[in-house]
Amino acid sequence: MNRVVIYGGTGGIGLATAQALRKRGCRLHLAARDVGRLEETAAGLGETTFTAGDAMDPAFFTAVAQEAGDTLAGLVYAVGTINLRPLARLTADDALTDFKLNALGAFLALQASAPALKAGAGEAGAGVVLFSTVAVAQGFPAHASVAMAKGAVEGLALSLAAELSPQIRINVVAPSLTRTPLSAAITSNETLASGIASMHALQRLGTPDDIGALVAFLVSAEAGWITGQVIGADGGRSSLRTKG
Numbered sequence: 001m002n003r004v005v006i007y008g009g010t011g012g013i014g015l016a017t018a019q020a021l022r023k024r025g026c027r028l029h030l031a032a033r034d035v036g037r038l039e040e041t042a043a044g045l046g047e048t049t050f051t052a053g054d055a056m057d058p059a060f061f062t063a064v065a066q067e068a069g070d071t072l073a074g075l076v077y078a079v080g081t082i083n084l085r086p087l088a089r090l091t092a093d094d095a096l097t098d099f100k101l102n103a104l105g106a107f108l109a110l111q112a113s114a115p116a117l118k119a120g121a122g123e124a125g126a127g128v129v130l131f132s133t134v135a136v137a138q139g140f141p142a143h144a145s146v147a148m149a150k151g152a153v154e155g156l157a158l159s160l161a162a163e164l165s166p167q168i169r170i171n172v173v174a175p176s177l178t179r180t181p182l183s184a185a186i187t188s189n190e191t192l193a194s195g196i197a198s199m200h201a202l203q204r205l206g207t208p209d210d211i212g213a214l215v216a217f218l219v220s221a222e223a224g225w226i227t228g229q230v231i232g233a234d235g236g237r238s239s240l241r242t243k244g
Contacts, residue, residue: 002073002120003027004219005064007055007109010037012180013131014078016212018045021074024216029068031060055079055105056097065112071120074127074219075113077106081149082182084142098145103152106130110160114168121167124224129215130157132174132230137238150174154230161228169227171218176234178206201236 004021008014009030018028022045030050032038042048051067053060081098083090110117110128117126132150135143154172161170177196179187187193187205197205211233217223218231232238 002071003029003069004074004076005029005031005068005072005109005113006076006078007031007064007105008078008080009076010034010041012078012182013175013178013208013211013215014076015041016208017076017078017129017215018048018212020209020212020216021219022046022048024220026073026219029064031064055101058108061105061108061112064109065116068113068116070116072113072116072126073120073122074129075109075117076129076215076219077109078131078215079105080131080182081146082186083145084186085145086142087144090145095145095148098149099152102131102146102149103156106153107156110156110164110170114164118164118167122221124221125165125167125169125227127219127221127223128168128170129218130170130172132172134174134176134232134234134238136174137230137232157230158228165227169218169223171223171226171228172230173211173215173218174230174232174234174238175206175211176200176232176237178208178211180208199237199242200234201240201242203242204235206233206235 004026009018010032028048035052038050051064132154135147136151157170157172
């Protein structure tokens with residue numbers, strides 16, 4: 001399998017995805033901010049190159065596309081935010097930052113790498129995975145900014161899945177609360193975490209490996225007839241009521 005680009009591949013879901021893809025024999029190109037973590041992660045994974053930069057800078061995406069190579073088998077955009085504030089406490093800058101990191105970044109990553117993805121598509125098509133959240137399908141208080149941004153990701157994915165087919169397949173994974181460094185402010189409070197876990201049919205929060213395994217499958221040729229889907233990896237939170 002050819003190279004896969006992973007934005008945000010040095011921690012949490014991005015790292016779990018990188019590890020799952022390496023087990024499948026993929027070569028990787030990581031894109032993130034922290035050079036030290038990129039170097040450490042790349043060394044641990046093997047057959048991995050990287051580009052350091054800021055997803056708020058449009059030039060970063062051009063640099064990643066240039067350095068990742070002329071042919072790509074897939075792309076994963078695992079950059080995101082968890083900005084949970086009630087409407088009265090949100091600022092225009094909060095909303096703009098959430099939109100840029102989640103939605104505009106995904107757009108720019110795909111725009112920059114689309115030629116290489118088409119070139120490396122093969123019979124199954126190149127696999128792209130973007131990320132949404134269960135809070136788009138379920139309305140949660142204090143999620144207005146992040147749900148708005150992730151809703152834009154879903155719209156982007158559906159539009160480009162139609163436009164870039166059949167060479168490029170694009171799907172979205174929409175997790176519920178997952179134990180990652182990004183969510184540590186919530187999950188480190190075990191009373192709060194247990195209460196949220198009880199709202200899921202499977203009675204636990206997600207782990208990065210839960211999500212990474214699904215993403216790796218969607219990137220792979222095994223998912224060659226799956227595109228334009230928003231798939232909930234959420235312990236049943238989006239569609240099932242708990243027994244209690």
